[in-house]
Amino acid sequence: MTTLFSFDIFDTCLTRACGEAKNTFFLLAERILGEGSDTSARNDFALIRMNAEREARRLCINDENEEITLNDIYKFCDFTSITNSSNAIIMQTELDIEKEILLPVDKIRNEINLLVNKGFSVIYISDMYLPKTFIEEILVHHGFYVNKNIYVSSEIKKTKSSGHLYNYIANKRHISKQHWLHTGDNYNVDYKIPSRMGIKARLVNNDYIPYELQGKRMMTDGTTPLSGYAFTLSRAIRLSLPDSPNNIFASTFIAPMFVPFVYKILCDSKARGINHLFFIARDGYILYQIALEMKDHFSSIDLSYLYASRQALYMAGLEHVSPEQIKKKMPHLKHKRIDGILYELHLESYDYSKLPLSGLDGFQIIDLLFQEKTFIDALKKKYNEQNDYVLRYFKQEGLSNGNCAIVDVVGSRRCQSAINTILSKNNFPKVYSYYFEVTWSRITNYESYFAANYQENVIKSPYYNRASQPLYEQFFAITNQQRAIEYQNTENKIVPMFEPDFINKDYKQKVFEANSTVCTKYARYYIKVYNNNCSITNIQVAQRIFAAFLYVPRKEFLKAIELFKCTGSGEANEVLLNKKSLLYVIFHIKEFFRWPEGQLVYSSGYLYPIIRYILKKRLQKIMRL
Template sequence: MKNVKTYLEEKRDSGVMPTLKELINKTKNSSYISFDIFDTLLKRNVKNPSDVFDLVQLKLGEKELKFKEKRIEAEQRARQKSSTEISLDDIYRCYNADNSLKNELKAIELDVERECLTVNPYMIDFFNYCIKHKNVYIISDMYLSSDFIEKILADNKITGYKKLYVSCKYGKTKRDGSLFKLYLNQNSINPREAVHVGDSWRSDYIMPKKMGIMALHIPRIINSENIVFHGETININYLNSMINNSIEIETTSYYKFGYQKFGPFLWGYVQWLHKKLKENNIKKVYFFSRDGYIMMKAFNYLCRDQDIEVHYLEVSRRSLRVPILHFDHTFNTIMGMVSPSKRVSLISIFDCVGLDINNYEDLLMKYGFSKKESFDRKTISNNVNLINLYKELSTDIEKKSNTEYASLVSYLKQEDVKGKFGIVDIGWSGGMQRFLIETLNQLNIDNEIYGYYIGIANYYTRNTMVMPNLSLHGYLFDFKNDKDAEDKRSSFVGLFELLFLEQNGSVRNYITKQNKVVANRAPYEYIINGKETIELKAIHEVQKGALKFIKNASEDSILSNLLSYSADELFEGLKETGQHPRKKDLILFSEFRFFDEGEIHQLANPKSMFFYIGNPQKFKQDFLLSRWKIGFMKRLLKVNLPYQQLYLWLLQFK
């Protein structure tokens, strides 16, 4: 029965929040307006008010065990003893502890209340409108003192009201109507000219209506709010509430995705990164372009550490890979450098060695290849025509490599890349770290490089076989340092990587301008005819939302100093979209283009099932080329299935 009652109460207290225009229209004939405070003007970043006591317990640790249970019992005893409304002092008089501890507990509780209270984004604009056009009062049933509440309201920029009525100060309550009666009498207000706004069905709606006051019941639980992270712990409880209480109301779907899902994950990563840098005594860190750009911005928001130099190094796989090929550019070496995907395209091979395939059409024709040719990785080394074609490229590869090696060396020396330092990139196998070390070693430049990545995939061995002592560290998964690791992004790798894009073209090589070595960038793929594409605008919004979350999280003392989260917990929002996409997720991202190693593919845009029935090989090819395989399958089949399990099963047939 208790569960049924709770369910019915939550249904009653849930709903769609009225718009500002609707609120103004409903109160246009009222001269006086009163507001409830908690869950109306202010929201707590917890699901239920008593969850505040869980946060107090975290601050207390083992100093006072079972605090929540004891605190609830003390309030019950205080209410049983009093015929009027109680105060926080009354509650702690009934708490079983010595006076010194009680005073400490009360102080910590007040601190936690202050820290987890925030303005209700759905109500603040309406409140400010009323301040300009109405006589505004604030009325609350609460055991916290009026002085404390006034300070909290002021801290949240809720000011300009006529008077604050708090039940514990007057010994009267909204719940029995006596506090409303006092408010009306003291201010000579005709109840027919007044309206009250609040979330409690009885205290803020039924009772004022009985007093003749118009009442607006606003939902305590907003239907449009998302539960992004699932779990019953206070950590998850607080994170969900903080997200819903702090996100701007009028925003794009991409901004919301960034704020609710990408932001928390990026926030967790840069906290982990800062911790690892400290553990390894790293004083200098280079964020690699392009994926490292958003990570560097997030890091600078959170970790303005005077002891760590932060640099942005304009490098790419191509700009580091091509220069070292003059040491070794055998075909087998190249196969260890291109994308580890099942199909290896001819375009990606040319891109790997820094040559433009469009300049070799006669050579392709000589060996019977087209520019769209691709090969099965398992049998590619047995393709005689391909091997012979590659041999004919040898002179051009070496010439290109020698030229780019000299300019890379100048750039690295200019940027003072030497000694002990960390590098930051998205991942996944440490190839760029290996290429950089090989270059520095050839120059006899001392180096001790620690690589910090979102994840280390199982194919990291392609680089450790060449360089066994690579120092690689992964946040979300780490096959090098964890034998039980799981690649959590492989089924939507393209979607995941797009979130990190810098708003600029990839680094091709280096040139000298005005006596300075600078990166020579390729044209940005997501700007066409001088105009930003839909993808670019969307990713900009995603990153804007993510950085706003990180800014808000850095200013939230409970998130920053009290609670902790695992990488898996903070990955849940992205994982939900990537592995279990809903229709709106597919609409947002599935037709985005993904550029990699000279190739262009859409994330998840299959042809029809009818087409694939007649062309099964085309299905296999399109599926393997898709960079969001779960999205591909769901768009194709259009029904809810265990797609992640289906994807893992299909991997057996690569």
């Protein structure tokens, strides 16, 4: 019977946000030398630290002393040619950085707490130069049970790699090795050596998953290992949270796109002198949450969440009431029926029963409506009311104060156009805008804006865009916030009126909580590495990784989105993944034009490569539709 359970610490219980231990030295160089320091100086600083550790090991390790300490290392560090900071200050800064970037591995922590609650003995073992008291403090901070049960090579002067640390513990605790189970991530020191000594050993895999590894490799540029930080952080965040499909999906795809984007726009806003960012409801809510995590680093910029939507703004954004203006500013109405048109114009109760509407498209219906004086009068009244309310709402929230910008996920820029029309015709400054992606059908006018992605340039395949846009807008940016459809005056305050939410609220809340938890935690650690030059590259690489997923999805990742539905205004329109048999999908593949690859993997699993080869030509034809 096993009576003693031991656990390795680094990369088993704790993992670094920056990946390997040596990457810490590049963070240390930036912290000591400053954000704007020379790249070569930072690399030389890190090299001095690495060489000092090698020299300390060469000169200090012997038969009696198998491990070095952090103090030993710093005896061989000479930074005087690069900085005036003392070794004592630099060493303490290294400890501070380690404390900041270490995250717990959630499943190991839960396992340890369960063992402790059942009354088993649990100990921690590490080959590490860091002080025992420091490691103990980190473990306690992250919720691990610790009770004078840590064995660190830097204190005991024996290591796991020699096997002597295992023998030391066995003698110290008077434990039979056959009653001892050790868990760790290193095949040699945590599995092979203890197994050879008669200790039961278990190897855990906390390594990178393929998408993380692909992103890390694509980001490596030779100047600094921190260039791949966005994806080493993905792994650390994934391991630090419960092992759920939604957490894994969000840490792999959503956070590496959205967090660098928010960081980029905050840096850009600061450079432009923009002092207030407004995140547009509802898609912008996740971006707003990320920005709040970074607020302390951008104290000159105010952050607000603006209740707005196409329906709430477009009519008020007309320059005047006319069929031409409606067609220009609201082109989507061409494909609407009469009820949809009246809904968008806030005239749902208008009686159209006597109008000959058969066979007319949306624009023809608008022309017909403008032949009715009662309609024109009702529309002008509603237009004047909403125009007044929207302007008052903008003034109330501070959007009319100047030096402002709006932020959205995916857009055609019509919201920016509507907002600026309302502001400019009332002699207020226009707003700048930031978009994660702008669509093919966007407005191409002179108003300035920033976009991380232009839909026509991102990935040339139409297949990619058909699947990506609804996922960006409605899954990546899913929220528990309601959709504002117009405004009203309540006790001298303009407040939004909301549309009823028809989507499964339990599912929506579950996905939102996962996305929000992952992205805000990711942002908390991302901000620790100041590298604005990398942020746009991070977005581009993350997007390529996501494109690779869309083209050849891994089935385990589909679990996160199997209940997801592409939605229109207030109603469910289309599911991306149907619970259909493989045979049905093969013979009805055109039904799944939105994402045929995803549907095939979802229905076929490991048979997918064979099925894809058989259907190759049919898939190519569908992708060209």
